Amino acid sequence: MAEKSDAVTKVSKALLNQLNEAIARELQVAIQYMWQHVQWGGVKGFAVQSELRSIAIAEMKHAESIAERLYYLGGIPTTKPTPIFVGKTLKQMISQDVKDEENAIKLYTQIVEMARKEGDETTNRLFREILQQEEDHHDTFTTLLEDL
C-alpha cells in the first residue's frame, strides 16, 4: 500500500511509531474488554458487564481515530494488538484493566507532549480528548475493583 505523503503537517518517525503503539494498545483493550464482557460471571459480574461493553466500543473508536490520523500523516496503521489478557476471575480482569488504562494515560501524556513540540496541533488535540476518556475508564475500573 502506498503511503500518503501529501499531509501539510510533517511529524517525526518517532511520533508515528508512538501512534502505532497507541493503535496496538487500543486494539488490545477493545478485544480484551469485549471478551471479558462475554466471560463475566456471578452477581458482581452483572454490574460490571455493561461497563466493559461500552468501554470496549469506546476503545475501538479510539483505534479508528488514531489510525485515521496516522494514515493522514503518512504512516500505515498496525493490525496487531499488544498481548491480550482476559483473566479468569472478575478481580483478575479488572485489575489488569486498571493497569492497561494507567499505561494508556502514561503513553498518551507523552504523545500529547511530543505532538505539541512538533507543532502537530491536531494530534495534540486528539490525544488530549482520548486521554480524558482513558482517565474516565481508569476511574470506572478503579471504582469497580473496590467492590471485587
Ligand SMILES: [Fe+2]
Ligand atoms: Fe482508548
Ligand SMILES: [Fe+2]
Ligand atoms: Fe480506555
